[in-house]
Structure formats: structure tokens, C-alpha cells
Amino acid sequence: MMYGFHWDTSTPWAFALSILPILGIGLVVTIEATILGFVISLILGLGLALLRRARTRWIAWPSAVVIEFIRDTPLLVQLYFLYYVLPKYGILLPAFLTGALALGIQYSAYMSEVYRAGLDAVPHGQIEAATALNLSPTRLYCDIIIPQAIPRIIPAMGNYLVSMIKDTPVLSVVTVLEMLGLARIIGDRTFRYLIPLTLVGAIFLVLTMAATAAIRRLERALPKTGIQMR
Amino acid sequence: MTQTTRTDQSPPIIRFSDVTKRFGSLTVLDHFDFEVAQGEKVALIGPSGSGKSTVLRILMTLEPVQSGQIELDGLAYYQPGGHGKFQASPRHLHDIRTRVGMVFQSFNLFPHMNVLRNLTEAPVTVLGLSKEEARTRALDLLEMVGLADKAAAFPAQLSGGQQQRVAIARALAMRPRVLLFDEPTSALDPERVGEVLGVIRDLAQEHDLTMLLVTHEMRFAQEVSDRVCFFDKGRIVEQGPPGELMISPREARTREFLGIDA
Numbered sequence: 001m002m003y004g005f006h007w008d009t010s011t012p013w014a015f016a017l018s019i020l021p022i023l024g025i026g027l028v029v030t031i032e033a034t035i036l037g038f039v040i041s042l043i044l045g046l047g048l049a050l051l052r053r054a055r056t057r058w059i060a061w062p063s064a065v066v067i068e069f070i071r072d073t074p075l076l077v078q079l080y081f082l083y084y085v086l087p088k089y090g091i092l093l094p095a096f097l098t099g100a101l102a103l104g105i106q107y108s109a110y111m112s113e114v115y116r117a118g119l120d121a122v123p124h125g126q127i128e129a130a131t132a133l134n135l136s137p138t139r140l141y142c143d144i145i146i147p148q149a150i151p152r153i154i155p156a157m158g159n160y161l162v163s164m165i166k167d168t169p170v171l172s173v174v175t176v177l178e179m180l181g182l183a184r185i186i187g188d189r190t191f192r193y194l195i196p197l198t199l200v201g202a203i204f205l206v207l208t209m210a211a212t213a214a215i216r217r218l219e220r221a222l223p224k225t226g227i228q229m230r
Numbered sequence: 231m232t233q234t235t236r237t238d239q240s241p242p243i244i245r246f247s248d249v250t251k252r253f254g255s256l257t258v259l260d261h262f263d264f265e266v267a268q269g270e271k272v273a274l275i276g277p278s279g280s281g282k283s284t285v286l287r288i289l290m291t292l293e294p295v296q297s298g299q300i301e302l303d304g305l306a307y308y309q310p311g312g313h314g315k316f317q318a319s320p321r322h323l324h325d326i327r328t329r330v331g332m333v334f335q336s337f338n339l340f341p342h343m344n345v346l347r348n349l350t351e352a353p354v355t356v357l358g359l360s361k362e363e364a365r366t367r368a369l370d371l372l373e374m375v376g377l378a379d380k381a382a383a384f385p386a387q388l389s390g391g392q393q394q395r396v397a398i399a400r401a402l403a404m405r406p407r408v409l410l411f412d413e414p415t416s417a418l419d420p421e422r423v424g425e426v427l428g429v430i431r432d433l434a435q436e437h438d439l440t441m442l443l444v445t446h447e448m449r450f451a452q453e454v455s456d457r458v459c460f461f462d463k464g465r466i467v468e469q470g471p472p473g474e475l476m477i478s479p480r481e482a483r484t485r486e487f488l489g490i491d492a
């Protein structure tokens with residue numbers, strides 16, 4: 001029994017059906033962690049990308065080092081670090097928040113590269129035209145560069161969203177009870193692993209396919225008249 | 231008659247004194263001196279790489295220079311000890327750019343905005359016009375360039391000639407005192423050149439608007455300008471009224487460029 005749901009091991013189908021509500025609770029955690037992690041990566045990634053593009057070398061260079069460091073160390077190491085090391089320095093975050101933060105930080109480094117490519121792809125003539133029209137740097141970014149960069153970066157962001165969904169099971173190592181963690185516990189208690197793990201795989205498949213479809217819709221919905229896509 | 235041309239009547243609106251501009255080891259402008267009177271229409275001609283486009287890009291504050299003084303409407307471009315690559319405060323650059331507009335060879339319209347928004351973006355966000363005022367101004371300008379029916383179109387839906395006419399209207403919407411044209415017809419199909427030249431020809435009738443035109447359309451330069459300057463190797467080799475310079479140039483280099491046998 002978990003979360004008040006009893007499992008029925010009489011037949012494989014009955015077993016699958018009976019543990020589905022338990023996995024459903026894990027699914028909610030998986031989705032929440034993905035959404036929070038993705039939002040963190042979108043915001044932090046944009047910040048890192050803009051810092052890296054800064055004209056001042058003393059800002060751009062350290063930013064590049066930070067991005068490389070985050071990109072080139074394993075997610076699991078970063079997660080353990082946040083979970084086990086930070087409390088030693090008085091920063092004690094709940095397990096779920098730690099997990100989402102680790103996902104967000106790791107992906108912000110990838111995301112900053114996506115932003116950078118998108119921002120760099122806006123033709124220089126656009127910046128010159130905006131300068132000739134006397135637009136302020138804020139208006140230049142908000143009205144000219146970012147709107148033209150977004151349609152170009154949506155597909156790459158979609159890939160990272162799918163990738164992040166598939167990385168959420170990592171959270172189970174810091175006691176977050178997401179789908180895979182729950183499936184493993186069910187397996188441990190019933191000595192039946194095939195059905196819980198198969199179900200988790202299938203649910204992930206549905207989830208990533210739904211995310212891909214949503215991104216496609218978003219790509220189509222965005223106005224991109226005249227913006228050269230590559 | 232002491233005052234024969236309007237050049238003599240008013241102080242110059244543009245003044246380059248001893249300006250040197252280099253790209254790496256390449257000297258594009260070499261101790262360059264140049265003056266333009268208010269309302270004057272000046273055509274800059276010459277071979278590629280002779281520095282004529284660079285003059286416009288410097289005036290538009292798209293390029294800094296290595297040495298020399300530049301003034302526009304009494305505003306010095308480079309303030310000794312100023313900060314940034316232009317050695318001028320953002321406020322000062324803003325004041326300069328308020329007075330200058332530019333039309334680019336490749337139009338550079340904002341592709342994600344429709345024609346109307348291309349024309350209202352800067353008047354609203356920079357000049358602080360209300361949306362309604364900016365819209366009225368934009369529609370008047372579109373009427374002037376013959377594209378009143380294209381306000382809702384996106385740049386990609388227009389021909390090159392139409393895009394360039396929108397770009398001219400966009401520059402005019404900021405009411406510049408000086409308008410710079412950087413090879414405005416070079417990127418156009420031959421059959422589209424005429425419509426853009428027509429708009430520029432109309433603009434040349436505006437008495438107060440100062441125009442600098444970099445072009446390879448010799449006939450057109452002769453027709454619309456008060457003065458033609460022939461550039462070679464970062465200097466003005468010869469300048470004068472188009473009737474004189476284009477028909478009977480004195481310098482051998484000018485004759486060679488214009489294909490006039492000595």
C-alpha cells in the first residue's frame with residue numbers, strides 16, 4: 001500500500017491498473033519539477049547569455065567560465081553538491097526545490113548557448129537600423145533583437161525541455177518521490193519490477209511526445225513573417 | 231550679387247576637419263575635410279572602398295574615427311575624455327542621432343513588424359509621440375512614397391523597391407535634418423530602381439532637408455544634387471556642381487572613373 005492505494009498482484013493487468021494512481025502522484029511531481037526547472041533555466045539562461053555578450057571583458061569572460069563549468073560537470077554531481085554540501089553552510093533547501101534548482105542551473109548553461117546563437121543570428125543591419133532610429137539599448141533588445149531571436153530558438157528549447165523531462169528521475173536520489181522513485185519502491189515491496197518500470201517508461205514517452213507536440217504548436221503560432229529561419 | 235549659392239548663406243550643418251579613419255591597417259579616410267551647407271544635396275561618387283559610405287556611417291555614429299573633428303548642427307561628435315568608443319555620453323549620441331536619419335543599401339526593415347509598426351516604433355518610443363499621432367504621421371508618409379495601401383503588410387511581402395520606399399518613410403518619420411542614403415538602389419532589381427529614385431527626387435525638392443547620397447547612378451546624381459564629390463582613396467579628389475564635374479572634370483582620375491576620354 002502507498003498513498004492509501006492498495007496494489008492487486010492477482011494478474012499483470014490488475015497490478016498495472018492498481019499502481020497507476022500511485023505513479024500518477026509521482027507524475028505530478030515530475031511535471032512540477034520540469035516546469036519549475038525549465039522556468040529557472042529560461043530566466044537564468046537569458047541572464048547568462050546577456051552577461052556573456054557584455055562588452056566589458058570583466059563581465060563576459062567570467063560568465064563564459066561559469067557557463068562552461070556548469071555545462072561540463074554532471075547533473076548528479078551538482079545535485080549532490082546542492083543537497084549535501086550547501087546545508088553545511090547554512091543553506092537548507094527542501095529536496096524538491098533542490099532538485100528543480102539543480103535541473104534549472106544545469107539547463108541554464110545549455111539554454112544560454114541557445115539564446116546566444118539566437119541573438120547572434122539577428123542580422124547586424126537590424127542593430128544599425130535601430131541605432132539610426134535612435135532606439136535605446138532596452139528597446140533594441142526588447143523590440144528588435146529578442147522578438148526576432150525567439151522563433152529561431154524555440155526548436156532548440158523544445159529539445160532541452162524533452163531532455164529535462166527525461167532527467168527528472170535523477171531527483172529520486174535526493175529523496176524526491178517522482179515517478180521512477182515510486183516505481184522502484186513498488187518493485188522493492190512486491191518483487192515485481194517489470195510492470196512498474198514499463199509503465200513509467202510508457203508515461204515518459206507520452207509526456208515527451210506531448211511536450212514535442214506543444215512546442216510544434218508554439219512554433220506554428222508564433223508570428224515569424226519574414227524572419228529568416230535556419 | 232555677392233551670394234551666388236546658398237552654400238554662402240549659412241554656416242555648414244556638417245563639418246569634417248582632418249578626419250582619419252582606419253580599419254586595421256587600411257586607411258579609409260585620410261586627413262579628410264568636408265563641409266555641407268544646410269539644405270544642400272550632395273552626391274558622393276567614386277570607386278568601391280574609396281570611403282564615401284564610411285562618411286555616412288561616421289555621421290550616423292555607426293563608426294568611430296581615429297582622429298579629427300566632426301560637427302553636425304553645432305554638435306561635436308567626439309568629446310575629449312568622453313567615454314565609450316565614440317567618446318561621447320549616451321545623451322550626446324542621442325542628440326546627434328535625433329538630427330540624422332539613414333537609408334541603407336539592404337533596407338534593414340524590421341521583419342517581424344508590419345509596415346505601420348516599422349514607421350511608428352521609433353516615433354513612439356524615442357520621440358514620445360502618442361500612438362495616434364505616430365500613426366497619422368506614418369500614413370501621411372506612406373501616402374507620400376506611394377504605399378498607403380501597404381500599412382498592414384510585412385516587409386517580406388513587399389518587393390525590394392517597396393521595402394526601400396518604406397525604409398525612406400521610416401527615416402523621415404523621425405523628422406531628421408540630415409538624411410543619408412547609402413547606395414539606396416544597389417540591392418534592387420533594375421526595374422525597381424526608378425520608383426525609389428522617384429521618391430528621392432521628390433525629397434530633393436524639400437528646401438531645408440540636407441541630403442547626402444552615395445550612389446552609382448551617375449545620371450541620377452547629376453539630376454538631384456547641388457554638388458557632386460568624387461572620392462578616391464579616402465579623399466575627395468574633385469568636387470563641384472554636377473553640370474561641371476560630370477561633364478568636364480579636371481582631374482584625370484575623375485575622367486577615368488566617369489569614362490570620359492581625355
